[in-house]
Amino acid sequence: MTYASLTGALRLVLLLYLPFSLFSQKAPKFGKISPEELSLKACPFDASATAFYLFDNGETQLEGGAVIRLVTRRHFRVKVLQQEGAALADQKIVVYTPERDAETIEDLKAVAYNLENGKVVETKLDKSAIFKEKTSETLTTYKFAVPNVRAGTVFEVSYELRSSYYISIDPWIFQHDYPVQRSEYQVNIFQDFNYRRSLMGYHPVDVKEERGIRRMPMGSGMAELTEIIQNYTAVNVPAFRIEPYLYTDDNYRTAVRFDLKSVDPSNGFTVKVATDWGEVAGNLATNTHFGDFLKKKSPMKDQAATFKAIADPKQLMQQVFSHVQSYYSWNGDFSYLADEAPDEVYKSKKGNSAAINLSLVSLLREVGLDANPVVLSTRNNGRILPGQCSANLLDHTIAVAKIDTTLYYMDASDAFSSVNLLPPQNCNGTAIIVRKETYQAVELKQNQINGIHSHLNLTLDASGNVQGDGDLTFNDYGAWAKRWEIARAGSEKAFLEAWAGDKSGIEFSKSTIAPLDSNDMPLKIQLQGSFNGIVEQAGNLLLVSPWALDQEKENPFTSATRDYPVEFYYPTVKSSTVKLTIPQGYVVESLPKSLKVRLPDGSARFTCNVGQKDNVITLTSMVTVTRTLYTPEEYADLKSFYQTVVDKELEKIVLKKA
Amino acid sequence: MTFKVSAFFIALCACTVLAAQPASYAVDLLPAALKNDAHAVRRYRHIRYDVRSPENIVLQFTEAVTLLNSNAKGHTTLAVFYDKQTKIRSLGATVYDAQGKVTKKYKEKDFRDFAAQDGFSLYLDDRLRLLEVAVPGLPCTVEFTYETDNKGLLTFNTFMAYASTHFAVEEDVYEVKAPTNYGLRYKNVNGAPEPEKLPDGTLRWTYRNLPALPDEILSPPLDALSPTVWVAPNTIAYDGSSGDISTWENLGKWNWALLEGRDKLPAATVEKVRQLVAGTSDTREKVCLIYEYMQQRTRYVSIQLGIGGFQPFTAEEVDKTGYGDCKALSNYTRALLKAVDIPSTYAVIGAGDDRRIRYPDFCSFGQANHVILCVPIKNSDTLWLECTSQRQPCVYQGDFTSNRLALLVDKNGGKLVQTAHYTQEQNRLENTFQFEVKSDGGAAATFQSNGYAAASEDYEALLRYQGKEADDWLALNFPVANAKVLTHRIAGIDSVLAGTRLFSEFTMSRLATVQGQRLFLPVCPLKPLPSPASGGKRMLPMEIRMDKVQTDRFEYRLPAGLKVDFTPEDKFLETPFGTYRRAVRNEGNLLIAERHFAIHPGVYPPEQWSAFIDFLKKVNAADAEKAILLLGP
Known part of the structure; x- marks a missing residue:
């Protein structure tokens, strides 16, 4: 067997024509609806579904002719069970449509089938009811509403997406917001194109692979393509539902992703693909918006002279970072490539995330520090899996400085971050440090904790009034989060006002927050006021709720079960100390009992100590949660851990008049 | 609402000084009073409409806003909307630094072109030109100018002083020039001044030196506080349709012309609905049968194209496609009722919290945004049908459209009438809790909630959600904190007013806290009402919209060995904002707490704010009071 040259020479070879479809069942035909489908009353694997996909099938393959296109045919069929599910009848398909080489949608069809008086009534989607919206300069959205859809309706949609970006295969999503009874995707991959395939999500997907040869029109003749035909099938896929404390939902939705690894040039394809991060780094080094940006002298070279006077490298790095962070303001765009040249960014004092951090690297280098850019994918964008060169996922650039053997990471586009305190969205697995000749793959993790420490001194007087003074100190991520809250307020x-308003029964007479302008310092709130609301009278008893400043009033986890992991932004250490002085004439009737609990693996601990000496009662509470990811199987234990904390903090100090 | 807002504003005068663009936008030229509590200040705005003819109206717009701090970031996004009736003639922007020096100029080609999204429509033909300006540092000033040719306008933009809270106004000018026979009408509200009349006939309104409004919880919406001028023509021309809209009656005639003849139905459907109602002679029952039939057969899809923004799809089209927007679905339902000889009227209305027909004496577009159907019933209350909802009960008009003016549209023109109003007693939520208290402080319990009229909407989410989604919603919105909800059932209550009944079983690990031999049992363990901090002196009035009454009955069944030692005294609070009553009694091994809480709607002067907060705090404190139970032998 020989390969036809794709650059023009005709070579007709007679071959065995193999059917290209590996569909394990015969693919359902458009228009052939079964009476069973119409009379279904519920989704067989999810009794609560208001609608579900009977099937969702796709086929992707190269097609030739005058030009080569990658063609994807999609056909899906939905059964609507209740009115709410009719929302699925409002469809939109987004295509990439730059001025040249726009993707197109062809042959878009939709039909609804309803059982009326025992007969099947078909309602077709009118071509005039398909709206093509020019969403932006490069995107077009096809929007339509399938007609006559209500409880009981079965409707189906089919279309063809034709793209001239024939080496780019879109991900196939098996799991939608409604259950999918059967999702089958077949992709014919031309042998010369090598993809790394990643299966995302939890639901099992059956994969079959076969080799085959297919004849395809090419130019004015025929070509033979040796292909790897892959078939992916998933059945009874549950609806994907967002749960609280889940920030990276795209990582868990069952799907298959194709990342181009390399292209074999022997047939004339000269697509340059970075096969490993080394190549990516090499490309970035010569990119106008990256490598060239760094080659230019820093526009801050005058300030650099004053910084160079600082002897200690760590201090020097800190000063440079603070200066760049406060000088530039971020325009809200994440990007790994700068949007303007260094001088423009400097003049406008505004830039995207790469522009700011590349300016930072520039200035760090100018003062003599060993600094480099780091490229990564933020949490919302998807995860770069270890060992995978998914350059298409890159969406952010930060900076790293090396002093002695330690690496210090920083992101100057975030107004409140500091050295080695990266915003949590950056801590998303693999990141690549781009050095002039080499690269280094690292894993970015939250190195710091969310630290909250409070002290409260309360004095109860004979008439039941409570005066108090105290402070809260927020460290590291705790300070970062609070500074953002203050900025948003x-x-x-x-x-x-908002924070105090949250604490019922407390009136602050004095309160201060400091320091606001120094990001690497802990943030401290000091306050004084009357805490009368924490005391209740019950007969001749006084009930005091001691955890006035930061009581955990409710369990953050209310759901009975959980399908996806629990994600926390960062590990937490929270400690509270309360000293309550009781007046003469009162005795302690009862105190909350000391308690110590921990999760089986020790990653979460709660210790509460209560003691009394003379007329002073001292209570301390400490909650630490050191992991940022818990599996769904661990959810029940985690939920019960938080319940223990809530229950303990509800307990009162009971006093009696002597 | 006639509270005195004008006293709050400094010097609003119609001066004869010619309005002109200031020579400099330097920030230190800003009067100190305008910087107070402001994130941004409008230095200068000039809006000028030149009505050359009803089909040719030119709009010139210039606005310069000084951004004082990072909270003003929204002002860096400049946008102008357009549709097939509008042509943008010129477009540009300039950015000035704090000293008033130009740092960047933008041209028309810098503005990108997008499709407009309103958040609920499938498709609209509105588009916009958008620009994000680069800011050299704060403070700075952004100036935006454009000119559009309009082939017909439905309404002139209202001249509203405040764009938002924390926004001050230095100089703001609005002009309309129209031929004398054009018929221009206007209405000044909230202290807006009378216009001056210029020699060439232009009417000019000016606002000057208005300080920023603060953000205060429960304040009336901005359009109730801001000086505003409404301007409307007597006649309109739009997308091939023209008409007289000088009065609500005439607007109704114009709207009727768009509706007329669009109520024909296929014979099969006419036959179907006749058969549907054949079994009853009661009109109300017939209306409900047809309404429910329509609810099951159709769904809401919004597609607004040109005059289609006002003209509904024909009834035949809705019958064929099974969808439509509020206009189409209301018109379709009207056609269905007509087929069985029940008269009804298409009613245009302002729906939701923020929109209503406010000025019966001033007709204009912009006051209404929705359509429902009015069905009068002989010897009974009129039914107002919400045709876009598949779940709304036939007999109940939700607070989306109740308690306000609607414009009935029929062949006689337009007529303003009041929609349904439900009293506080009718909007009733009745809760009953039964607890089996355990000696470790835990409890097994049941909860039943009957909600009527407006209160029937409290748990209506459970009628829509299913399975885990419903369970999660209820766990989050359960009236008692730290409860583990085991089961729930929800159903409608058949009554003259809508009602829903929720029944749930739940447990609590810690209803009462145990300390030594004592149990401290909260008598009304409801989640506390949000009670904001009283903060400093309040500037703006306070508006309460809720008009409901809630009664709760808590029954605690105590096991043998647990005796009642102390119960809190009865509590009674009466204020202009609401009343609260709570009484606890002990009957053998049963402890019963009864609670009654009513909130009175209204607009209250700012001086009463701290009294209101005090009331909420007292309610929370009273709810949290404990009974003491003793563990005996």
Whole structure:
């Protein structure tokens, strides 16, 4: 067997024509609806579904002719069980349509089938009811509403997507927001194109692979393509539902992804694909918006002279970072390539995330530090899996400085981060440090904790009034999160009002927050006021709720079960100390008992100690959660751990008049 | 609402000084009073409409806003909307630094072109030109100008002083020039001044030196506080349709012309609905049968193209496709009722919290945004049908459209009438809790909630959600904290007003806290009402919209060995904002707490804010009071 040259020479070879479809069942035909489908009353594997996909099938293969295209045919059929499920009848298909080489949708059909008086009534989607919306300069959305869809309807949609970006295979999503009874995807991959395939999500997907040869029109003749035909099937896929404490949902939705690894040039394809991060780094080094950006002298070279006077490298790095962070303001765009040249960014004082961090690297290098850019994919964008060169996922650039043998990471586009305190969205698995000749793959993790420490001194007087003074200190991520809260509230005053308003029964007479302008310092709130709301009278008893500043009033986990992992932004250490002085004439009737609990693996611990000396009662509470990811199987234990904390903090100090 | 807002504003005067663009936008030229509590200040705005003819109206727009801090970031996004009736003639922007020096100029080609999204329509033909300006540092000033030719306008943009809270106004000018026979009408509200009349006939309104409004919880919406001028023509021309809209009656005539003849139905459907109602002679029952039939056969899809923004799809089209927007579905239902000789009227209305027909004496577009169907019933209450909802009960008009004016549209023109109003007693939520208390402080319990009229909407999410989604929603919204919900059932209550009944079984690990031999049992263990901090002195009035009454009955069955030692005293609170009553009694091994809580709607002067917060705090404290139970032998 020989390969036809794809650059023009005709070579007709007679071959065995193999059917290209590996569909294990015969693919359902458009228009052939069974009476069973119409009379279904519920989704067989999800009794609560208001609609579900009977099937969702796709086929992708190269097609030739005057030009080569990658063609994907999709056909799906939905059964609507209740009115709410009719929302699936509102469809939209987004295609990439730049001025040249726009993708197109052909042969879009939709039909609804309803059983009326024992007869099947068909309603077709009118071509005039398909709207083509120019969503932006490069995107077009096809929008349509399948007509006559209500409880009981079966409807189906089919279309063809034709793309001239024939080496780019879109991911196939098996799991939608409604259950899918059967999703089958077949892709014919031309042998010269090598993809790395990744299966995402939890639901099992059956994979079959076969080799085959297919004849395809090419130019004015025929070509033979040796192909690897892959078939992916998933059945009874549950609906994907967002749960609280789940930030990276795309990582868990069952899908298959294709990342191009390399292209064999022996047949004339000269597509340059980075096969490993080394190549990516090499490409970036010569990219106008990356390597060239760094080659230019830093526009801050005058300030650099004053910084160079600082002897200690760590201090020097800190000063440079703070200066760049406060000088530039981020325009809200994540990108791994700068949007303007260094001088433009400097003049406008505004840039995307790469522009700011590349400017940072520039200035760090200018003052003599060993600094480099780091490219990564943020959490919302998807995860770069270890060992995979998914350059198409890159969406952010940060900076790293090496002093002695330690690496210090920083992101100056975030107004409140500091050295080695990266915003949690950056801590998303693999990141690549781009050095002039080489690269280094690293894993970015949250190195710091969310630290909250509070002290409260309360004095109860004979008439049942409580005066108190105290402070809360927020460390590391704790300070970062609070500074963002203050920025969003608009002012220190607005933040304190909202924060105090949350604590019923407490009136602050004085409260301060500091320091606001120094990101690497802990944030401290100091306050004074009357805490009368924490005391209740019950007969001749006084009940005091001691955890006035930061009581865990409710369990954050209310759901009975969980399908997906629990993700926390960062590990947490929270400690509270309360000293309550009781007046003469009162005795302690009962105190909450000390308690110590932990999760089986020790990753979460809660310790509560209560003691009394003379007329002073001291309570301490400490909650630590060191992991940022818990599996669904661990959910029940985690939920019960939080319940223990809530229950303990509800307990009162009971006093009696002597 | 006639509270005095004008006293709050400094010097609003119609001066004869010619309005002109300031020479400099330097920030230190800003009067200090305008910087107070402001994120941004409008230095200058000039809106000018030149009505050359009803089919040719030119709009010139210039606005310069100084951004004082990072909260003003929204002002860096500049957008102008357009559709097939509008042509953008010129478009540009300029950015100035704090000293008033130009740092960047933008041209028309810098503005990108997008399709407009309103968040609920499948497709609209509105588009926009958008630009994000680069800011050299704060403070700075952004100036935006454009000119559009309009082939017909439905309404002139309202001249509203405040774009948002924390926004001050230095100089703001609005002009309309129209031929004398054009018929221009206007209405000034919330202290807006009378216009001056210029020699060439232009009407000019000016706002000057208005300080920023603060963000205060429960304040009335911005359009109830801001000085505003509504301007409308007597006649309109739009997308091939023209008409007289000088009064609500005439607007109704114009709207009727768009509806007329669009109520024909296929013979099969006419036969179907006749058969459907054949079994009853009661009109109300017939209406409900047809309404429910329509609800099952159709769904809401919004497609707004040109005059289609006002003209519904024909009844035949809705019958064929099974979908439509509020106009189409209301018109379709009207056609179905007509087929069985029940008269009904298409009613245009302002729906939701923020929109209503506010000015019966001033007709204009912009006051309404929705259509429902009015069905009068002889010797009974009128039915107002929400045709876009598949779940709404036939007999109940939700608070989406109740308690306000609607414009009935029929062959006689337009007529304003009041929609249904439900009293506080009718909007009733009745809760009953039964607890089996255990000596370790835990409890097994049941909860039943009957909600009527507006209160029937409290748990209506459970009628839509299923399975885990419903369980999760209820766990989050359960009235008692730290409860583990085991089961729930929800159903409608057949009554003159809508009602829903929710029944649930739940457990609590820690209903009462145990300390030594004592159990401290909260008598009304409801989640506390949100009670904001009283903060400093309040500037704006306070608006409460809720008009409901809630009664709760808590029954605690105590096991042998647990005796009641102390119960809190009865509590009674009466304020202008609401009343609260709570009484606890002990009957053998049963402890019963009864609670009654009513909130009174209204607009209250800012001085009463701390009294209101105090009331909420007192309610929470009273709910949290404990009974003491003793573990005996």
